[in-house]
Amino acid sequence: MAVxxxxxAKKAGVSASTVxxxxxxxxxxxxxxxxxxFSIMKELDYHPNSQARNLATGxxxxxxxVINANEKDFYxxxxxxxxxxxxxxxxxxxxxxxxxxxxxxxRNDKASIDTLLFEKKVDGIILPPLLLTKTLITKLKNNKIPxxxxxxxxxxxxxxxxxxxxxxxxxxxxxxxxxxxGYKQIAFLGGSENEIFTKNRIIGYKNSLNNQEPLIFNxxxxxxxxxxxxxxxxxxxxxxxxxxxxxxTALILSKAAxxxxxQIPKDLGxxxxxxxxxxxxxxxxxxxxxxxxxxxxxxAANMLFSLIxxxxxxxxxxxxxxxxxxxSSMRNL
Amino acid sequence: MAVxxxxxAKKAGVSASTVxxxxxxxxxxxxxxxxxxFSIMKELDYHPNSQARNLATGxxxxxxxVINANEKDFYxxxxxxxxxxxxxxxxxxxxxxxxxxxxxxxRNDKASIDTLLFEKKVDGIILPPLLLTKTLITKLKNNKIPxxxxxxxxxxxxxxxxxxxxxxxxxxxxxxxxxxxGYKQIAFLGGSENEIFTKNRIIGYKNSLNNQEPLIFNxxxxxxxxxxxxxxxxxxxxxxxxxxxxxxTALILSKAAxxxxxQIPKDLGxxxxxxxxxxxxxxxxxxxxxxxxxxxxxxAANMLFSLIxxxxxxxxxxxxxxxxxxxSSMRNL
DNA sequence: ATAAAATACGCAAGCGCTTGCATGATATTA
DNA sequence: TAATATCATGCAAGCGCTTGCGTATTTTAT
Numbered sequence: 001m002a003v004x005x006x007x008x009a010k011k012a013g014v015s016a017s018t019v020x021x022x023x024x025x026x027x028x029x030x031x032x033x034x035x036x037x038f039s040i041m042k043e044l045d046y047h048p049n050s051q052a053r054n055l056a057t058g059x060x061x062x063x064x065x066v067i068n069a070n071e072k073d074f075y076x077x078x079x080x081x082x083x084x085x086x087x088x089x090x091x092x093x094x095x096x097x098x099x100x101x102x103x104x105x106x107r108n109d110k111a112s113i114d115t116l117l118f119e120k121k122v123d124g125i126i127l128p129p130l131l132l133t134k135t136l137i138t139k140l141k142n143n144k145i146p147x148x149x150x151x152x153x154x155x156x157x158x159x160x161x162x163x164x165x166x167x168x169x170x171x172x173x174x175x176x177x178x179x180x181x182g183y184k185q186i187a188f189l190g191g192s193e194n195e196i197f198t199k200n201r202i203i204g205y206k207n208s209l210n211n212q213e214p215l216i217f218n219x220x221x222x223x224x225x226x227x228x229x230x231x232x233x234x235x236x237x238x239x240x241x242x243x244x245x246x247x248x249t250a251l252i253l254s255k256a257a258x259x260x261x262x263q264i265p266k267d268l269g270x271x272x273x274x275x276x277x278x279x280x281x282x283x284x285x286x287x288x289x290x291x292x293x294x295x296x297x298x299x300a301a302n303m304l305f306s307l308i309x310x311x312x313x314x315x316x317x318x319x320x321x322x323x324x325x326x327x328s329s330m331r332n333l
Numbered sequence: 334m335a336v337x338x339x340x341x342a343k344k345a346g347v348s349a350s351t352v353x354x355x356x357x358x359x360x361x362x363x364x365x366x367x368x369x370x371f372s373i374m375k376e377l378d379y380h381p382n383s384q385a386r387n388l389a390t391g392x393x394x395x396x397x398x399v400i401n402a403n404e405k406d407f408y409x410x411x412x413x414x415x416x417x418x419x420x421x422x423x424x425x426x427x428x429x430x431x432x433x434x435x436x437x438x439x440r441n442d443k444a445s446i447d448t449l450l451f452e453k454k455v456d457g458i459i460l461p462p463l464l465l466t467k468t469l470i471t472k473l474k475n476n477k478i479p480x481x482x483x484x485x486x487x488x489x490x491x492x493x494x495x496x497x498x499x500x501x502x503x504x505x506x507x508x509x510x511x512x513x514x515g516y517k518q519i520a521f522l523g524g525s526e527n528e529i530f531t532k533n534r535i536i537g538y539k540n541s542l543n544n545q546e547p548l549i550f551n552x553x554x555x556x557x558x559x560x561x562x563x564x565x566x567x568x569x570x571x572x573x574x575x576x577x578x579x580x581x582t583a584l585i586l587s588k589a590a591x592x593x594x595x596q597i598p599k600d601l602g603x604x605x606x607x608x609x610x611x612x613x614x615x616x617x618x619x620x621x622x623x624x625x626x627x628x629x630x631x632x633a634a635n636m637l638f639s640l641i642x643x644x645x646x647x648x649x650x651x652x653x654x655x656x657x658x659x660x661s662s663m664r665n666l
Numbered sequence: 667a668t669a670a671a672a673t674a675c676g677c678a679a680g681c682g683c684t685t686g687c688a689t690g691a692t693a694t695t696a
Numbered sequence: 697t698a699a700t701a702t703c704a705t706g707c708a709a710g711c712g713c714t715t716g717c718g719t720a721t722t723t724t725a726t
Contacts, residue, residue, distance in 0.1 A: 004682055004683085005682060005683060005684095006682075006683095014705075015705070015707075016682085016683075016706095017685075017707080018704085018705060018706075020684060021684090021704095024684085027685095027704090028702095028704065029703095029704065029705080030704060033705085047447070048452060048683075049453045049683070050453055050454055050683095051384055051388040051393065051454075051681085052683040052684090052711090053682080053683055054711095055382075055384040055385050055388050055681090055682080055683075055713090056683045056711050057685095057711085058711075062432070080414055081413055081414035084433070085402065085435065088433060088435050089435070097434070098433055099395070099430050099431065099432050100417070100421060100433055101421070101425070101431070102418065102425070112425065114380070116430070118380035119381055121384055247611065248610065248614060251614035251615060255614055255615075255616060258616060276611065277581065278584060278611055278615075281584035282588075282611075283588060283616075335712095337711095337712055338712060338714095339713095349712085349713075349714090350675075350677080350678095350713095350715075351674085351675060353713065353715085354674095354715095356713095360715095361672095361675095362674070362675080363673085363675090366674080381713075382711085382712055382713070383713095384712080385681090385711070385713040387713090388681050388682065388711090388712080388713075389681050389712080389714040389715085390713085390714065391681075
């Protein structure tokens with residue numbers, strides 16, 4: 001049905017190999033035949049069949065992105081979406097396609113990863129830290145499949161390519177900003193230390209502390225848990241400012257504060273990680289640490305393509321963060 | 334390097350066809366050889382090469398999703414992410430993979446779509462309404478490529494499969510909710526009638542109006558434009574309630590109102606389309622029309638698989654909406 | 667017991683493309 | 697002008713799998 005290489009070759013009176021070489025452009029072909037073949041390709045509206053090409057070459061011109069997101073979880077959604085845009089951008093720049101698979105615990109787990117890797121033959125894969133088990137690493141290494149982790153991994157940090165947000169720096173910025181504004185007792189609210197990004201944020205927080213004990217309030221990823229921790233913070237009369245692990249946490253805290261007539265930023269300063277587009281429109285607008293997951297995605301994809309070319313090109317990197325000051329920490333000294 | 338069908342066949346002392354048949358499971362093979370082959374496949378850790386299979390069968394076991402999103406635009410991101418999860422879910426249920434391509438004007442435009450479609454990378458494709466030009470439709474039809482539109486299309490509504498949110502019903506719900514709360518003069522704020530979803534929302538709004546003229550304030554997708562329209566609304570002393578086209582619009586309006594000491598919901602009722610997870614935590618919490626884009630994605634994918642099986646199975650459908658009442662419209666009568 | 671039907675499997679061509687090697691034509695050099 | 701190098705192209709095998717057709721073997725019916 002569809003027009004094939006051979007159809008083009010026949011019509012042009014040349015062999016299939018010649019047409020193939022014209023398309024790939026990597027070998028010398030006389031200008032005359034080249035033009036002829038190009039015009040015939042146009043005429044017949046020829047499109048190479050990538051399946052066939054891939055079978056012959058052994059490359060799929062495709063990379064995979066595995067995510068482990070609860071479909072209805074906003075946090076993972078928003079994070080996911082901006083990094084995926086970055087990844088897709090770089091893939092497209094390299095004339096690659098991007099296959100996305102959600103790897104849910106509920107579903108038949110590793111099946112989807114295995115399919116991607118061993119059947120679809122993606123040329124490389126980007127994974128979230130949580131999915132990275134030691135057996136998976138072994139499998140990937142054994143099969144020489146390039147991969148990069150979208151975040152700092154728990155194992156083999158040195159032997160694996162990964163990109164993370166510079167979370168410790170984020171906490172540094174937040175902490176010193178609050179001190180500069182005259183706050184004296186800063187608390188950290190949200191997340192669990194099982195999450196490596198939270199762990200890093202807490203490290204950064206602790207490192208920048210001045211004349212105070214760390215005041216850490218971990219939470220689970222649920223409204224109740226966060227509300228409870230927020231209440232506890234507000235009870236603690238020492239605390240005059242809080243670094244929140246994400247926007248929802250910041251909003252829950254902010255709401256609880258309002259209900260107790262605690263004024264923001266006068267009585268309580270708030271900074272949040274992640275700059276959701278909404279957070280500048282709410283009141284008080286939230287001072288935020290900008291975590292550029294789009295760039296993180298770009299970087300991850302770039303690393304992956306380096307690995308695809310040279311399997312030994314292991315690197316890591318941290319995406320820089322910045323602080324945007326808004327009302328929630330703008331205390332008039 | 335990798336284990337092939339033939340390796341398995343040789344080791345089992347059978348022909349490749351037999352192994353192939355065992356795998357596909359569609360033909361009679363004796364239990365004895367079946368078991369033998371299965372155990373050898375395990376032993377050798379055999380994975381079928383989908384490139385080869387696809388070349389032989391002509392199917393790619395992959396569907397495509399084309400989006401046209403500005404990578405840094407939150408609106409499109411959040412919309413995109415939930416529908417993509419729905420699509421991916423259904424793809425996985427059907428043992429298909431999902432390729433995602435962002436079709437940016439800046440980039441070489443239709444190249445990405447063409448690659449997906451005509452190089453046999455996908456068996457079908459999901460497109461946003463904006464990308465659907467008449468030439469593309471012709472091309473798709475000519476090539477018998479199954480496709481469904483993620484939203485109501487501008488052309489050929491009857492001859493194309495599509496799923497949209499029931500936007501008119503959304504406006505109906507919002508309007509009658511506001512009337513029930515005792516508001517008398519409802520305005521519609523945001524969006525442009527070029528967007529078909531906005532158009533439908535305005536139709537629904539007009540249809541449910543009671544003893545009032547339509548009060549429509551369209552905006553561009555920019556902060557200034559929205560702020561300006563919001564200011565204008567607040568000047569119009571008739572208006573006592575507003576249906577906003579999205580959350581950011583609602584927040585900008587809400588902020589402007591606060592600055593003028595207009596009280597929500599007492600002096601001004603607000604309802605917004607789309608229920609962002611944040612909107613229940615802000616103050617006033619926003620009454621929202623829930624637009625279930627996850628289900629929309631699922632539905633789109635299901636439609637696509639119907640089309641893949643039977644190219645004539647054209648259908649359309651609207652995803653039901655609901656209203657969640659929160660503070661911004663809770664006037665004490 | 668014999669014909670007919672069903673079963674289990676092998677053969678080989680084919681899916682559309684790439685690529686190492688070979689070859690004839692043309693250009694370069696001494 | 698002969699010898700050598702360079703070009704432009706063709707040949708054919710191969711990538712790993714599927715599938716229509718054919719055949720030997722077993723089962724069922726008579």
